[in-house]
Amino acid sequence: MELNDLYRDVILDHNRKPRNFGALEPADASVEGFNPLCGDRLTLRLKFSGDGIADIKFEGQGCAISTASASLMTEAVKGKTRAEALRLFDRVHRLLTDDAAPSDELGKLAALSGVREYPARVKCASLCWHTLASALKAEAPASLPAVSTE
Amino acid sequence: MNNTALADKPSGFDTNFDVEAVRRHFPILARRVHGKPLAYLDNGASAQRPTAVIQAVDDYERHHHANIHRGVHTLSQEATALYEAARDSLVRFINARSRTEIIFVRGTTEAINLVAQSYGRPSLKAGDEILITHLEHHANIVPWQLLCEQTGATLIVAPMDSRGQVHAEAVESLMSPRTRIFACAHVSNALGSVLPVRRLIAAAKARGIATLIDGAQAVPHMSVDVRELDCDFYAFSGHKMFGPTGIGVLYGREAVLERMPPWQGGGDMILAVSFAGTTYNNLPYKFEAGTPNISGAIGLGAAVEFLAGMDRETAHAHEGALLRHATATLTKIPKLRIVGTAEDKASLVSFVVGGVHPHDLGTILDADGIAVRTGHHCAMPVMEFFNLPATARASFAFYNTLEEIDRLAASIERAQKIFS
Numbered sequence: 277m278e279l280n281d282l283y284r285d286v287i288l289d290h291n292r293k294p295r296n297f298g299a300l301e302p303a304d305a306s307v308e309g310f311n312p313l314c315g316d317r318l319t320l321r322l323k324f325s326g327d328g329i330a331d332i333k334f335e336g337q338g339c340a341i342s343t344a345s346a347s348l349m350t351e352a353v354k355g356k357t358r359a360e361a362l363r364l365f366d367r368v369h370r371l372l373t374d375d376a377a378p379s380d381e382l383g384k385l386a387a388l389s390g391v392r393e394y395p396a397r398v399k400c401a402s403l404c405w406h407t408l409a410s411a412l413k414a415e416a417p418a419s420l421p422a423v424s425t426e
Numbered sequence: 427m428n429n430t431a432l433a434d435k436p437s438g439f440d441t442n443f444d445v446e447a448v449r450r451h452f453p454i455l456a457r458r459v460h461g462k463p464l465a466y467l468d469n470g471a472s473a474q475r476p477t478a479v480i481q482a483v484d485d486y487e488r489h490h491h492a493n494i495h496r497g498v499h500t501l502s503q504e505a506t507a508l509y510e511a512a513r514d515s516l517v518r519f520i521n522a523r524s525r526t527e528i529i530f531v532r533g534t535t536e537a538i539n540l541v542a543q544s545y546g547r548p549s550l551k552a553g554d555e556i557l558i559t560h561l562e563h564h565a566n567i568v569p570w571q572l573l574c575e576q577t578g579a580t581l582i583v584a585p586m587d588s589r590g591q592v593h594a595e596a597v598e599s600l601m602s603p604r605t606r607i608f609a610c611a612h613v614s615n616a617l618g619s620v621l622p623v624r625r626l627i628a629a630a631k632a633r634g635i636a637t638l639i640d641g642a643q644a645v646p647h648m649s650v651d652v653r654e655l656d657c658d659f660y661a662f663s664g665h666k667m668f669g670p671t672g673i674g675v676l677y678g679r680e681a682v683l684e685r686m687p688p689w690q691g692g693g694d695m696i697l698a699v700s701f702a703g704t705t706y707n708n709l710p711y712k713f714e715a716g717t718p719n720i721s722g723a724i725g726l727g728a729a730v731e732f733l734a735g736m737d738r739e740t741a742h743a744h745e746g747a748l749l750r751h752a753t754a755t756l757t758k759i760p761k762l763r764i765v766g767t768a769e770d771k772a773s774l775v776s777f778v779v780g781g782v783h784p785h786d787l788g789t790i791l792d793a794d795g796i797a798v799r800t801g802h803h804c805a806m807p808v809m810e811f812f813n814l815p816a817t818a819r820a821s822f823a824f825y826n827t828l829e830e831i832d833r834l835a836a837s838i839e840r841a842q843k844i845f846s
Binding site: 279282283288291292313314315316317337338339340341394396397400 | 783784785786789790793800801802809815816844845
């Protein structure tokens with residue numbers, strides 16, 4: 277296990293300068309994610325245009341892995357359809373938990389592949405993705421219960 | 427049991443504490459993690475076992491295991507004798523009046539739940555109050571919340587100050603004619619603060635309030651004398667005091683335990699059962715339903731004898747030196763803030779580092795072979811008080827060294843570089 281495989285430059289950069297960080301008003305959907313193990317919390321807000329994600333922003337506090345993962349995620353799914361975003365969720369989930377090699381489709385998200393060597397940290401990286409999936413799968417996304425990784 | 431290395435140690439000053447000799451009793455301390463020597467600084471979560479404990483459990487499993495209190499055959503008698511000898515060790519260890527006052531449970535959590543349900547539930551009613559403090563572990567909050575839901579009693583929380591100290595006057599001012607139970611930690615697991623329990627117990631007793639002390643973090647660090655404390659209940663866990671997991675002790679004053687109904691029903695807690703009714707067993711068995719954790723109790727007995735073989739004053743002085751060194755060393759690190767700076771503090775340091783989340787810090791320290799706890803330490807109200815989601819906590823035992831603390835500091839600085 278090498279630390280610089282976990283804390284790659286892309287991760288450190290997105291932790292230092294998270295993209296799409298802040299409020300999004302008015303939002304079509306607002307979902308909260310919570311990791312009770314470490315206290316990470318994030319709020320994800322989305323605007324839809326038809327079936328597509330027109331805009332997405334997040335707020336909250338978390339470790340570098342959780343912040344960078346959320347930042348990378350918002351960049352990756354903005355402009356995608358719900359189905360495309362859910363497919364990406366599935367890809368990332370497999371990247372974090374299986375031995376799946378990063379595919380080209382993942383782009384910068386491939387930087388998260390170092391996390392799977394640290395089982396205690398997988399939830400840090402997946403919190404935002406579970407939160408997004410909950411928002412995308414819901415019938416009435418405006419009134420969703422908080423997502424918990426426990 | 428071989429305690430020669432401990433018996434040889436000079437006494438008096440912490441600088442003479444032979445920590446290397448003590449470390450040789452703990453085989454796990456010799457292992458490496460990620461190629462680095464293990465620096466185990468997570469004793470507040472669970473301490474390591476000396477060879478004496480490992481061997482006592484191994485010997486029991488290999489030669490003596492059978493069920494206890496019910497066989498006429500040799501193994502059952504041997505197992506019973508070993509289990510009850512462990513109870514005798516615990517009587518001496520905390521200076522209980524007799525073996526009737528030592529109840530084996532799974533741990534501190536179960537002990538507190540037992541008191542809440544067996545002492546509290548039959549005796550409390552709506553309008554009564556249960557008094558705790560702000561710095562309690564969840565295990566000394568939630569059982570009382572459940573009891574409040576069941577009885578209509580109210581949970582009252584005594585404050586702490588910005589250093590993480592609980593002041594006796596503040597607690598005493600909340601003891602009212604409605605207070606039925608006062609429960610608090612002896613030592614805070616998240617902050618290390620030592621509470622003024624003797625004074626608080628005396629104040630509660632003068633008002634006729636039952637007292638429970640959560641001693642999970644105290645027993646590994648200091649000698650505890652339950653008769654001197656004069657509390658009604660004292661709870662602690664085996665694995666935090668160098669014994670096995672899944673075993674702990676509820677000390678209860680005999681006169682109080684006698685009046686309490688059994689908590690769980692089953693085998694071993696009865697004298698006679700018929701469908702017309704059941705006669706409960708005597709203390710302590712009334713509270714030990716079912717086959718207990720026999721090997722755990724035997725291991726805990728060995729841990730107690732190990733501690734009894736040490737000069738605990740010297741060990742305590744060494745832990746004090748570790749705390750002073752850690753406080754001085756960590757304070758020098760820019761952007762590091764120690765959370766919990768009580769005047770009277772056990773040997774642990776909770777801290778946050780600006781720009782480095784505790785979880786990232788924990789991972790980086792682990793890569794350097796250093797084990798610390800990161801998170802809310804099962805004390806979320808404490809984290810909320812300090813407006814923090816989590817802290818890192820280095821908690822020491824007498825087998826830790828000053829050099830391990832220097833490694834901790836160097837690794838924290840490495841983490842700061844990664845995130846700079």
